[in-house]
Amino acid sequence: MQIVYNLIVLYLVGHLIWYLFREKKFWNKVCAVLVLIMFLLRLFLIK
Amino acid sequence: MKKIRSKLISSVLLLLTLVICFLSGFKFLSMQKKEDVFPTEGLTSKKMLSSYFQTLKNTWGDTEVYIYEGQEKGGNLLIQGGAHPNEPAGFITAVLLIENIQATKGKIVIIPRANNSGFTHSDPQEGNPQRYSIETSAGRRSFRYGSRLTNPIHQWPDPTLYINPAGQKLSGTESRNLNRCYPGRKNGRLTEKVAYGIMELFKKEKIDLAIDLHESAPEYPVINAIVFHENSEELAALALMELQLQGFEFSLEFSPKNLRGLSHREWGDNTQAMAILLESANASHGRLKGKTSPALILEGKDKNYVKAAKLGRLFVPYDEEGVPLKLRVARHLAAVKSILSSFEELHPEKKTEIKNMPSSNEVRMKGIGPFLHPPN
Secondary structure (H helix, E strand, C coil): CHHHHHHHHHHHHHHHHHHHHHCCCHHHHHHHHHHHHHHHHHHCCCC | CHHHHHHHHHHHHHHHHHHHHHHHHHHHHHHHCCCCCCCCCCCCEEEEHHHCCHHHCCCCCCCEEEEEECCEEEEEEEEECCCCCCCHHHHHHHHHHHCCCEEEEEEEEEECCCCHHHHHCCCCCCCCCCEEEEEECCEEEEEECCCCCCCCCCCCCCCCEEECCCCCEEEHHHHHCHHHCCCCCCCCCHHHHHHHHHHHHHHHHCCCEEEEEEEECCCCCCCCEEEECHHHHHHHHHHHHHHHHCCCCCEEEECCCCCCCCHHHHHHHHCCCEEEEEEEECHHHCCCCCCCCHHHHHHCCCHHHHHHHHCCCCCCCCCCCCCCHHHHHHHHHHHHHHHHHHHHHHCHHHCCEEECCCCHHHHHHHCCHHHCCCCC
């Protein structure tokens, strides 16, 4: 179950990073980063 | 040029993300560090719960068990703190005993962090402090203020409806509440395995009397109470009389037969031990509290509770003086002592003699610090 959870979060993290580099507007990048922090903490099962 | 600039900004933001993750993650993971406990020379052996139930080895459910054994045989007593790590009086009372006592007769088994996993995180959205500190004779010691439930990182996901090992239907989160998981399941979730391990300890250490130390919110009806299994009815009544003579007000609460999964019910039903649970009044985990801070945990002062007391909404006396941790620990110590002497009265052949147990009056007057080992 945990592997499935991690894979889902990893998939979303990948998407967010891809979006971060593709997006041109600065504030949209910042928004992506704010979400990315939560997902990375989740990915490493910190919180 | 614009493309390169955009990619550079993205790289800087990604780096910043990693730094934030590292810093916040580091702080969060520091909650997993256990504080040192300094047992007296009277400690006979220190085991892990996994030595009673092997499956717990290398899991977050494994926890320390301190055993003090006298030279003479007598009764076997279990004192459990930390089943709910957001109820500090239970944990601190267990630590005070570990750091002061010696057994001359019988055996005393102490588990200070019964739900070890619950100490590694805090309840979300409560704004609880991670730690509180107590000044000792030579320095300050900090202790974790944990959560009532097992860390969801260690046990996940919660079921929608939880049917505990005793058959009681509860909400899903209660599957992480150690005091709803007795008598445990050998192949169950982590919390159920911890409960199962504790039941195995009962069998292997031949526990005669077991006391589970808890706290509850001042607006909760079962408070300042001795909750007893029917096998401990007489024992609880005798202890209550002794406590009243010392000036401590307690209420006697019968363990309901249809409320299953709790220590005072399942320990009594499934083992030979007499089962008792103690409750004191902790404002820091009540629903009416204001800001939760280390001061609220230690001093127990909260103006909302003063107001609630004036409106007659509480089940304990509560004024501007609050209910400090030293008083809550003193109450637990007084109750443990009274239960032990009453147990001896009922079963003289199972007498347990403890030397150097901090007196409740001294703890109430001097505080907890003088009875704690200074930090190394």
